Amino acid sequence: MELATESTVKTLGxxxxxxxQKHLNxxxxxxxxxxKDEDPEALHQMRVGMRRLxxxxxxxxxxxxxxxxxxxxxxxxxxxxxxxxxxxxxxxxSLETIYQPNLPTKEQKSLQTAFHALAKQREDAxxxxxxxxxxxxxxxxxxxxxxxxxxxxxxxxxxxxxxxxLPDLLLPELSQFLLHPGFLVGTDxxxxxxKIKSDWSAEKIEKxxxxxxxxxxxxxxxxKRLRYQMELFTELYxxxxxxxxxxxxxxxxxLGNIQDSVVMGEWLMDVFKSEINTKVPTLTSLLAANRYQxxxxxxxxxxxYLQTExxxxxxxxxLHPVVTD
Numbered sequence: 001m002e003l004a005t006e007s008t009v010k011t012l013g014x015x016x017x018x019x020x021q022k023h024l025n026x027x028x029x030x031x032x033x034x035x036k037d038e039d040p041e042a043l044h045q046m047r048v049g050m051r052r053l054x055x056x057x058x059x060x061x062x063x064x065x066x067x068x069x070x071x072x073x074x075x076x077x078x079x080x081x082x083x084x085x086x087x088x089x090x091x092x093x094s095l096e097t098i099y100q101p102n103l104p105t106k107e108q109k110s111l112q113t114a115f116h117a118l119a120k121q122r123e124d125a126x127x128x129x130x131x132x133x134x135x136x137x138x139x140x141x142x143x144x145x146x147x148x149x150x151x152x153x154x155x156x157x158x159x160x161x162x163x164x165x166l167p168d169l170l171l172p173e174l175s176q177f178l179l180h181p182g183f184l185v186g187t188d189x190x191x192x193x194x195k196i197k198s199d200w201s202a203e204k205i206e207k208x209x210x211x212x213x214x215x216x217x218x219x220x221x222x223x224k225r226l227r228y229q230m231e232l233f234t235e236l237y238x239x240x241x242x243x244x245x246x247x248x249x250x251x252x253x254x255l256g257n258i259q260d261s262v263v264m265g266e267w268l269m270d271v272f273k274s275e276i277n278t279k280v281p282t283l284t285s286l287l288a289a290n291r292y293q294x295x296x297x298x299x300x301x302x303x304x305y306l307q308t309e310x311x312x313x314x315x316x317x318x319l320h321p322v323v324t325d
Contacts, residue, residue: 011160011161012060012158012160012161012162012165013063013158013159015232016056016060017149018232019056019060020056020060020149021149023049024142024146026045026046026048026049026052027046027049027050027142029045030046035133037126043082043085043086043089044086047082047083050079050082054076054079055228056228057070059229062155063154065153065155066144066148067147069137069140069141069143069144070144074137074141075141078138081128081132082129084125084128085125085126085128088118088121088122089122090260091263091267094264095111095115099283099286099287103283103286104282107279107280107281107282107283110272110279113279114268114271114272114280117271163321166233166318170230170233171315173229173230176222176225176226177219177223177226178305178311178314180222181215182216182218182219182255183219183302185208185219186208186299186302187302194306196302196303198299200295202292205295206288209291213258213259213262217259219251220255220259223248223252223255226248227245227248230244230245231245237318241317250301251301251305254298257290257294258295261287261291261294262291264287265284265287268280
């Protein structure tokens with residue numbers, strides 16, 4: 001099925017096309033800089049483009065007829081390979097700019113062991129990234145999407161007006177976000193009423209993150225998917241919609257900071273082994289202190305999105321796109 005290119009009514013298919021075109025162009029724009037490995041920002045932008053492309057193809061699957069190489073599983077594999085290098089870049093940047101300047105001289109010297117290990121890991125990750133960009137799976141993905149953009153093919157639902165179906169497209173994503181068990185981390189449910197535990201010590205939060213950290217990390221990923229999808233339609237909504245996007249991004253960022261800090265702690269443990277508390281004690285204390293601070297920032301957002309009124313208003317906002325001519 002093909003859509004008329006001169007239609008004045010924007011359809012679901014039009015938005016699907018625009019999303020794929022936008023994200024593919026971003027990936028292609030940053031491919032050469034990534035191959036040169038001169039600026040970590042290039043890899044970040046390309047990885048974001050890949051992740052947004054995956055979300056778009058997954059959520060617009062109901063309207064798209066795409067060849068096999070453009071499936072989300074293939075895109076996910078490529079994104080994860082790029083992600084391995086990106087994670088090392090984030091770790092290096094955080095160590096250099098946030099933590100190293102605040103360490104005693106002795107610990108700064110000890111940290112050179114970590115930087116040497118990081119350099120070796122990064123060299124290996126660069127090799128794998130370049131191999132990924134040469135691999136048939138990536139090359140066929142690019143060619144498939146470029147060909148599809150030249151001659152797009154759709155399922156019948158693609159011809160429906162975006163105004164008619166937009167809430168139906170976004171609400172399932174919102175429901176997965178609001179019903180995520182990550183919102184119940186650090187709470188008690190008594191007689192169907194949710195109580196947030198706000199009096200925890202830093203030590204208790206640390207212990208809790210060892211068992212519930214993955215659940216919070218998964219909530220972060222769901223927040224990211226919701227945000228990516230919502231951002232495609234900002235022109236069709238008003239200020240309250242933009243405010244909800246900002247909240248979702250804030251949740252994503254705070255939970256991401258917690259996760260990145262946990263990952264850094266685990267990585268440092270792998271480097272220093274049993275000597276971590278003698279080699280970099282100030283660093284491990286700083287990591288824990290930052291996690292405690294981010295937990296304090298997370299709880300007000302957690303409380304807000306457990307409130308019935310706010311959840312209902314979020315749904316109502318999505319249910320009422322701005323009426324356009």
